[in-house]
Amino acid sequence: MTAAMFRLDLIGADAGTGNVVTGDERKRPLPVFLESVEVAEMLRISDRTLENWRMAKRGPNAIRLGKGGRAKVIYSLDEVLRWLKEDGNRD
Template sequence: MDQTTPVLLTSREVADLLRVPLRTVEDWRVTRSGPPWLKLGRHVRYDRDELLAWVKERRHG
């Protein structure tokens, strides 16, 4: 993949990466309080770069 091709993660991959329960990622999506996501047909995916930016925005201290 080149640098312009987005890396899309599943909800499980996001949960594993952030070390949170899958249910937490699902709750974030339902309440729209979590990272940006997109729907491809019936599949939910997260752009890795957008996910990492979302995490950095939440840094304290």
């Protein structure tokens, strides 16, 4: 750790940007994202079923990274767990 990074840490600043962060922001864990294959495996369904649910706006909310057919689709673990708790049992 350099001296500059140490000083920034003492005043509660982010070492990468120098922006001051609060105690709550420092303790907050980074969000976890899953690929479609991982979510399908977690839900014990096929990748294709998860894709069909996404198109029908039926499953957990997805995040598209990019445009067109080559866009990567990911899911927030928090969103998948929320969906399971609130919506997953509806049929």
